[in-house]
Amino acid sequence: MDTSIFLEKIDLLIRVLKQPVFYLNWDFWNTLVLIITVFILLWYTVETHKIAVQTKESNLRPVILRSGYLPDWKHIKFKVVNRIITGQPIQFRVSKNIATNINGFIVINRYKYDLLFGNQITQNKNNTIGYLIHWGWQDANTDIYAIFDSTKKVKTNKLNQICINYQDIEKNNYHTIENSSWSQSSVKGLSL
DSSP, X not given: OOHHHHHHHHHHHHHHHTXXXXXXXXXXXXXXXXXHHHHHHHHHHHHHHHHHHHHHHHHHOOEEEEESOXXXXXXXXXXXXXTEEESOXXXXXXXXXXXXXXXXXXXETTEEEEXXXXXXXXXXXXXXBOOBSSEEEEOTTXXXXXXXXXXXXXXXXXXXEEEEEEEOTTOOEEEEEEXXXXXXXXXXXXXX
């Protein structure tokens, strides 16, 4: 819409409003309908843009959830001797889309440990898997495993939990957190 036409209509509205019985003038109602229409179109444009952004994020968003059964928090323990792991690694599943820049931590009995990630890509000829503190990317519908070094721990006030931070391919941040009662949630933003 041409802004000069809009400004002319506003000027006309002001002149009409100065008249004693302005509400009987056809120009008043015509201009009022035009102004209401402009505001409705602006509102519609803003809301449509919000929906487009949400749809794009939803289509790109990865979801990483822990898979497998853990009977209790005390069953999560590992030992690494000469790159050989004893104990069952924690298994995660990338359920949707590519996840990038994967990292995380686990809290057990008020101690926080950084998770180390690996899968078949880092497996060597001796069938041992190398683990990294940051995992570059993981394709959808694939598994990634995590362990932690029990000698590298930090005291914390947090309850038992597992947290994974990751990004989509446009560098939007997400995290999945599993609380002490094994309930998982995946949300936008970084965990603390």
